[in-house]
Amino acid sequence: MDKVYEDSLELHRKNHGKLEIKSKVPIETKEDLSLAYTPGVGAVSTEIGKNPSLAAEYTLKKNTVAIVSDGSAILGLGNLGPEAAIPVMEGKAVLFKRFADVDAFPICLATQDVEEIIETVKRIAPVFGGINLEDISAPRCFEIERRLQAELSIPVMHDDQHGTAVVVLAGLINALKLKGLDKNTARVVMSGAGAAGMAVTKLLLKYGFKDITVVDSKSAIYRGRTDLTDEKKELSGITNPRDIRGSLSEVIKGSDIFIGVSKAGIVSEEMIRSMNPKPIIFALSNPVPEIMPDIATKAGAFIVATGRSDFPNQINNVLAFPGIFRGALDNNIKQLNDEMFVLAAEGLAATVTEPNPQMILPSVFDKTISGTVAKAMRG
Amino acid sequence: MDKVYEDSLELHRKNHGKLEIKSKVPIETKEDLSLAYTPGVGAVSTEIGKNPSLAAEYTLKKNTVAIVSDGSAILGLGNLGPEAAIPVMEGKAVLFKRFADVDAFPICLATQDVEEIIETVKRIAPVFGGINLEDISAPRCFEIERRLQAELSIPVMHDDQHGTAVVVLAGLINALKLKGLDKNTARVVMSGAGAAGMAVTKLLLKYGFKDITVVDSKSAIYRGRTDLTDEKKELSGITNPRDIRGSLSEVIKGSDIFIGVSKAGIVSEEMIRSMNPKPIIFALSNPVPEIMPDIATKAGAFIVATGRSDFPNQINNVLAFPGIFRGALDNNIKQLNDEMFVLAAEGLAATVTEPNPQMILPSVFDKTISGTVAKAMRG
Numbered sequence: 001m002d003k004v005y006e007d008s009l010e011l012h013r014k015n016h017g018k019l020e021i022k023s024k025v026p027i028e029t030k031e032d033l034s035l036a037y038t039p040g041v042g043a044v045s046t047e048i049g050k051n052p053s054l055a056a057e058y059t060l061k062k063n064t065v066a067i068v069s070d071g072s073a074i075l076g077l078g079n080l081g082p083e084a085a086i087p088v089m090e091g092k093a094v095l096f097k098r099f100a101d102v103d104a105f106p107i108c109l110a111t112q113d114v115e116e117i118i119e120t121v122k123r124i125a126p127v128f129g130g131i132n133l134e135d136i137s138a139p140r141c142f143e144i145e146r147r148l149q150a151e152l153s154i155p156v157m158h159d160d161q162h163g164t165a166v167v168v169l170a171g172l173i174n175a176l177k178l179k180g181l182d183k184n185t186a187r188v189v190m191s192g193a194g195a196a197g198m199a200v201t202k203l204l205l206k207y208g209f210k211d212i213t214v215v216d217s218k219s220a221i222y223r224g225r226t227d228l229t230d231e232k233k234e235l236s237g238i239t240n241p242r243d244i245r246g247s248l249s250e251v252i253k254g255s256d257i258f259i260g261v262s263k264a265g266i267v268s269e270e271m272i273r274s275m276n277p278k279p280i281i282f283a284l285s286n287p288v289p290e291i292m293p294d295i296a297t298k299a300g301a302f303i304v305a306t307g308r309s310d311f312p313n314q315i316n317n318v319l320a321f322p323g324i325f326r327g328a329l330d331n332n333i334k335q336l337n338d339e340m341f342v343l344a345a346e347g348l349a350a351t352v353t354e355p356n357p358q359m360i361l362p363s364v365f366d367k368t369i370s371g372t373v374a375k376a377m378r379g
Numbered sequence: 380m381d382k383v384y385e386d387s388l389e390l391h392r393k394n395h396g397k398l399e400i401k402s403k404v405p406i407e408t409k410e411d412l413s414l415a416y417t418p419g420v421g422a423v424s425t426e427i428g429k430n431p432s433l434a435a436e437y438t439l440k441k442n443t444v445a446i447v448s449d450g451s452a453i454l455g456l457g458n459l460g461p462e463a464a465i466p467v468m469e470g471k472a473v474l475f476k477r478f479a480d481v482d483a484f485p486i487c488l489a490t491q492d493v494e495e496i497i498e499t500v501k502r503i504a505p506v507f508g509g510i511n512l513e514d515i516s517a518p519r520c521f522e523i524e525r526r527l528q529a530e531l532s533i534p535v536m537h538d539d540q541h542g543t544a545v546v547v548l549a550g551l552i553n554a555l556k557l558k559g560l561d562k563n564t565a566r567v568v569m570s571g572a573g574a575a576g577m578a579v580t581k582l583l584l585k586y587g588f589k590d591i592t593v594v595d596s597k598s599a600i601y602r603g604r605t606d607l608t609d610e611k612k613e614l615s616g617i618t619n620p621r622d623i624r625g626s627l628s629e630v631i632k633g634s635d636i637f638i639g640v641s642k643a644g645i646v647s648e649e650m651i652r653s654m655n656p657k658p659i660i661f662a663l664s665n666p667v668p669e670i671m672p673d674i675a676t677k678a679g680a681f682i683v684a685t686g687r688s689d690f691p692n693q694i695n696n697v698l699a700f701p702g703i704f705r706g707a708l709d710n711n712i713k714q715l716n717d718e719m720f721v722l723a724a725e726g727l728a729a730t731v732t733e734p735n736p737q738m739i740l741p742s743v744f745d746k747t748i749s750g751t752v753a754k755a756m757r758g
Contacts, residue, residue: 008419009426009437015403017439018415019483022401023473024394030688033743034398037470037697039666040387042454044466047388049459058388059465060396060485075421082505086438091416094402103400105484107437110506120502123495126461126487166712167500287418309409318416364412 018090019106020377033199056129064103065130065325067092068121070112072203073137073160073195076263076286082108085135092134092159092321100322100370102329104132114140118147123151130325133158136196139231155328155336161199162341163317166324168200168282169207169345170260171315174355175257175280175303187255187276188212190239191248191290193221193232200259205238206338207345213255215248217264249274256280260290267291272299281305286314303357312358319348319364323373331378340377345378381682397469398485435508444509444704445480446471446499452516452539452574455642455665461487464514471513471538471700479701479749481708483511493519497526504531509704510538511512517573518610534707534715538579539718542696545703546740547579547661547722548586549640550694553734554659555681566634566655567591569618570627570669572600572611579638584617585717586724592619592634594627596643621716628653639669646670651678652737660684663694682736691737697745698727702752710757719756726755 012018026032034040036372055061071085089106096104107124109117117140121131131154133145141158148156157163176183188209190201193216201214202376214221214235221228222243223236244251248265252258253274258267259282267290272279282288286307293304293311305313324344328336349355351362351372362369391397405411413419427433450464461472468485475483486503488496496519500510510533514742519751520537529534536542567588569580572595580593582669593600593614600607601622602615623630627644631637632653638661639646646669651658660675662668665686672690673682684692703723707715728734730751741748 004413004419005422008414008422011404011414011419012423012437016441017437018402018404019439019443019482020401020403021443021472021476021484022399023397023476024399025390025397025473027473027477028744034383034688035387035390036473037467038454040383040499041389041466041470043384044391045388045453045459045463048466049453049456049463052462055462055465058391058396059462060398060463060469061465062395063399064400074424074428075417077421077424077428080424082430083431083434083438083440084424084428086434086440086506087427088416090439091420093400094404094406094415096405097400097402103398105400106506107503110502110505116502120499123489123499124486124503126489127465127485181387194542199444309413365407 009106012087017087029042046162055126060103061127061129063329064128065096065132066121066124066128067104067132067134068107068109069134070136072107072112072135072140074135079137082110089134092132095318096325097323099318099367100301100326100374102322102325114143116150117144122151125154128154129329130154131156132321132325135160138198139229141195142198142231149335153334155325155333157324157336159317159321160194160195162203162336163321163324164196164261164315165199165203166316166320166341166345166348167317169203169317169342170348171305171313172204172257172280172359173345173349174352174360178357178360179278179280179302181256183208184210186211186257188259189248189252189255190214190258191258191260191265192216193235194262196261198231198235200261201235201239203338203341203345207342209243213244213251215251215265217262219247220244220251221273224310258282260285262317265290269295269299272296272301278302281317302355303360305360313360314364315361316364319361319369320344320373323348323370324377326370327377330374333377343376343379344373347373391466396466397473426615434505437519438745440483440506440508443484443507443707444475444511445486445500445503445507446483446511446513447486447488448512448514449488449513451491451519453514458516461489468513471511474697475701475704478697478746479705479753481701481704488627493522496523497530500527501530504533507533508708509533511700511704512537518576518608520574521610528714532713534704536703536715537574537707538696538700539574541582541715542700542703543575543640544578544582544693545699545720545724545727546694546696548582548721549698549727550661550684550692550739551583551636551659552724552728553739557734557736558657558659558681560589560635563589565590565636567636567638568627568634568639569593570632570639571595572614573641577610577614578589579640580614580618582717582724583633586721590620590682590744592623592630594630594644596641598626599623599630602664637661639664644669648674648678651675651680657681661694682739684739692739693743694740695743698740698748699723699752702727702749703756705749706753706756709753712756722755722758726752
């Protein structure tokens with residue numbers, strides 16, 4: 001890790017970040033200048049002035065997404081502020097371009113107030129064809145996304161929620177197939193009720209899973225638990241059909257699938273053994289998984305996925321978000337929803353023609369992925 | 380004009396605007412990904428989290444300027460709103476990159492409220508190394524610039540004011556030299572008291588001109604005129620030393636230099652003849668100058684400059700703003716001021732080694748200009 005740390009600092013210092021803004025048109029002659037700038041550009045402004053929706057055809061809005069963060073939940077590092085968010089958002093923009101030819105620009109906000117964030121994003125929205133929310137802490141992220149979706153007419157997605165959910169569901173679709181498990185009867189334990197846990201749970205329900213129990217840092221979430229936030233209360237009404245109580249080590253007994261997105265949810269060899277035979281383990285906490293793959297396998301796990309690139313089956317958002325926004329921009333989608341995310345997950349799962357327990361998802365370097373995901377979203 | 384209109388629309392339609400956002404670093408291998416994105420990028424976020432000022436070295440902030448407009452005064456077209464501003468701001472970004480290798484991104488705001496504009500720019504400032512305000516109507520532009528300069532620690536410049544002023548002063552410096560005129564005694568008439576007129580006047584005073592009379596759409600501005608805005612009142616205290624009254628046609632009599640930046644200030648052949656012999660005429664109203672160059676010359680003008688590329692001596696902001704921001708970014712300037720603008724103008728004027736009445740300014744396509752201007756600002 002030390003070498004990566006030093007090398008990454010050096011890469012960023014040497015290049016002064018990772019993004020540059022370039023012209024798509026030539027500026028070599030007076031004529032070039034008269035078309036790209038004055039007086040010619042006056043024609044474009046005049047036409048857009050008459051019909052503002054033309055901006056989506058005549059300007060960068062057609063292909064440009066804002067990556068918006070307030071720096072409140074940067075990677076697993078916590079609340080480091082907007083400046084510290086810049087390198088992550090630049091990295092994300094690099095991935096958008098590399099994997100889906102989407103132009104993305106980092107917007108890192110000097111405010112962590114929910115109303116101010118909503119207001120600011122709405123004010124800068126004219127230039128953008130979509131908004132990717134990123135690394136904004138829960139539960140603030142829920143309201144920010146909900147409100148912006150309602151109040152803007154361009155797609156808005158909090159990637160930590162839905163990007164993660166799409167990749168998890170895609171992986172699960174192939175895992176179910178390999179194991180011959182039915183989504184209607186599979187018992188799922190979800191560890192973590194933050195942004196990712198919430199979104200994964202809802203997308204799994206949308207896909208058709210019936211038996212999901214969510215465990216937060218205290219215990220299972222069940223109807224009537226008195227210490228629940230609004231979001232968890234909502235979850236308590238749609239999950240845990242067998243009304244299970246207790247801590248993770250109790251809830252996990254007899255389940256088929258474990259999905260962890262929380263540092264708090266450490267899983268032991270014994271807990272794996274207490275699950276139904278040959279369970280599916282998605283230990284997604286980063287950089288340290290809830291249980292290391294070799295230990296999980298030794299304890300009987302059939303398929304193990306993590307968030308890390310140095311193990312098989314990496315659950316990496318980059319498999320989803322570039323294609324989702326490519327699809328939203330190409331298909332002129334004004335608002336993203338769980339139906340589209342299910343379609344995206346199914347499209348992503350189908351890119352692996354012959355899944356096996358070591359490969360339930362495609363390589364992140366497969367450039368065809370985003371196009372497939374984008375097309376799948378048309379339904 | 381019709382062909383330029385059609386061709387420009389086609390250029391913008393075909394390319395969907397003019398800007399793209401590209402990676403400066405490779406993303407071809409797992410190692411690339413681990414340095415540009417997770418886990419390596421965590422190192423950069425951690426360091427910036429400890430010391431936010433490092434963002435200016437490790438991120439795009441080092442070389443990136445926001446071009447901010449509310450669409451209230453787009454070119455000469457008026458208040459067409461934020462979407463209509465996008466193609467102009469994209470064009471400006473293209474020029475920034477082409478002429479000074481500055482990365483610039485358009486921010487077009489869905490508000491025209493002064494406080495909201497200030498607040499929004501402050502909130503998005505973490506990502507940017509400078510703010511170029513553009514096409515914001517007077518007098519709102521004055522307060523927005525003043526406040527942002529005071530409240531942000533990155534350079535803020537309203538280009539319609541200071542970019543114009545720098546190029547006008549540069550042209551005048553060479554014109555004075557050619558005519559053998561002294562700034563201390565030259566009589567200057569300034570037609571227009573909007574954003575450009577105000578800034579040109581103040582910069583000329585800073586440079587050392589003593590006798591400037593400003594004329595707005597009604598008459599000369601003089602101490603005690605009762606219908607003046609705050610900005611014009613300020614002007615009345617520092618200009619018009621001989622306390623001249625009356626309309627442009629009266630004020631212009633016996634002057635050496637006419638500078639027009641207002642559609643309202645039409646200049647006749649007769650008015651040129653009423654000036655001192657061989658006057659200097661900067662007829663900068665666009666697209667129709669206050670007087671056409673051939674008519675001004677016929678009436679005795681020695682040097683004529685316009686805003687147009689199809690006549691000699693084009694006063695084009697692109698000679699100034701790329702170099703000014705290049706200089707601000709390279710020299711780590713936190714706040715721009717008139718001293719720096721005078722230095723920039725002197726540097727720009729000096730790029731023309733042998734000025735003549737048909738060439739008081741360099742070609743806009745001379746790629747060395749921005750570097751010279753940037754260096755000049757060091758003083």
